[in-house]
Amino acid sequence: MSLVKSHCCYNLLNPSNTASLAMAMCSSFCPPQVPNHFRGTTPIPSFLPKPPSFKAFSSQTATASTKDEFPARVGFLGLGIMGSPMAQNLIKSGCDVTVWNRTKSKCDPLISLGAKYKSSPEEVAASCDVTFAMLADPESAVDVACGKHGAASGIGPGKGYVDVSTVDGATSKLIGEHIKATGALFLEAPVSGSKKPAEDGQLIFLTGGDKSLYETVAPLLDIMGKSRFFLGSVGNGAAMKLVVNMVMGSMMASFSEGLLLGEKVGLDPDVIVEVISQGAISAPMFSMKGPSMVKSVYPTAFPLKHQQKDLRLALGLAESVSQPTPIAAAANELYKVAKSHGLSDHDFSAVIEALKVKMQDPPEY
Ligand SMILES: NC(=O)C1=CN([C@@H]2O[C@H](COP(=O)(O)OP(=O)(O)OC[C@H]3O[C@@H](n4cnc5c(N)ncnc54)[C@H](OP(=O)(O)O)[C@@H]3O)[C@@H](O)[C@H]2O)C=CC1
Numbered sequence: 001m002s003l004v005k006s007h008c009c010y011n012l013l014n015p016s017n018t019a020s021l022a023m024a025m026c027s028s029f030c031p032p033q034v035p036n037h038f039r040g041t042t043p044i045p046s047f048l049p050k051p052p053s054f055k056a057f058s059s060q061t062a063t064a065s066t067k068d069e070f071p072a073r074v075g076f077l078g079l080g081i082m083g084s085p086m087a088q089n090l091i092k093s094g095c096d097v098t099v100w101n102r103t104k105s106k107c108d109p110l111i112s113l114g115a116k117y118k119s120s121p122e123e124v125a126a127s128c129d130v131t132f133a134m135l136a137d138p139e140s141a142v143d144v145a146c147g148k149h150g151a152a153s154g155i156g157p158g159k160g161y162v163d164v165s166t167v168d169g170a171t172s173k174l175i176g177e178h179i180k181a182t183g184a185l186f187l188e189a190p191v192s193g194s195k196k197p198a199e200d201g202q203l204i205f206l207t208g209g210d211k212s213l214y215e216t217v218a219p220l221l222d223i224m225g226k227s228r229f230f231l232g233s234v235g236n237g238a239a240m241k242l243v244v245n246m247v248m249g250s251m252m253a254s255f256s257e258g259l260l261l262g263e264k265v266g267l268d269p270d271v272i273v274e275v276i277s278q279g280a281i282s283a284p285m286f287s288m289k290g291p292s293m294v295k296s297v298y299p300t301a302f303p304l305k306h307q308q309k310d311l312r313l314a315l316g317l318a319e320s321v322s323q324p325t326p327i328a329a330a331a332n333e334l335y336k337v338a339k340s341h342g343l344s345d346h347d348f349s350a351v352i353e354a355l356k357v358k359m360q361d362p363p364e365y
């Protein structure tokens, strides 16, 4: 892909000693649960002058070249809860970023940080080497990529499109086909991790598609994330993401039931959270969200409407291979009830409210 040679300084074939040092440091600083072989081997690009301090491995190559030599242009479409901090990390790392969002005002803080602005996805894709998209759902991801003035209208050979939205495999393939028909490359790269990991550059990328684009954008993924998995063809990244979020949605629903049952039989819910946090079913999600759930407060990190969307898409995936998923199906119903009670834009932990709702007028039998 010409982008590697013409705009970026990272040399895939001849890693410098500095880059080797960087990779060695990466191994020592990576969380132990992430196998090294999944982290890729791409040296860190030196067009990134000031990586965030938490990326010890990135900072080692920052002096190898200057930013001006390698003006890689990065587009970012969709600046919601996730897109904004992801784009912000790219800007803060010295990337030349151009943004677009349906609601223009969300671009303003990023423009203040140095981002450029274009008024359509088409213009962003036309003016950038690589364009990322972080959209709400399959419909918006398709519209932004393939609709009128969509990215596919502006993209072409030598460019790449990386969709980091959570969508189903069929949607990802559709977008990929439109992008590749222009001669550009395509990578799906949904993320595990929520608002805080996005802010801290600690996301986990689950990718599928063009391997060469994966390698090209690996340094950018490493700015926004702590690990990345290349899973093969388009659809595999989407499937991995849906499996993870199916499990997460069921876990949260089950945790909600446990908290309410315990409370009803006289247990202190704060102590329930503490006991769970010390045992085998401990999960960061329970420790982080439990205390505010006990207070019936749900500050939005992952909107409930998106969790229900992911359960719906996961159930569709299960249906496509005749895999029984009764737990996820029951959880999905609960999120649907929560949505019907106006909780769509609350954090998905607000699903607990669906279990508190009392029938206003019990039917007469
Ligand atoms: N929040 C989280 O913890 C995580 C979310 N995800 C996934 O990432 C994606 C984004 O999530 P998040 O940032 O939380 O969501 P938000 O709801 O905060 O942002 C959604 C983005 O999509 C845009 N959008 C929605 N509909 C359209 C449309 N019809 N046309 C153009 N743009 C549209 C919104 O634009 P506008 O500002 O104009 O509304 C906004 O930029 C989702 O797929 C979600 O499932 C993945 C991991 C974690």
Ligand SMILES: O=CCCC(=O)O
Pocket: 166, 191, 192, 193, 194, 245, 302
């Ligand atoms: O898709 C959202 C995932 C949220 C998380 O991983 O905490």
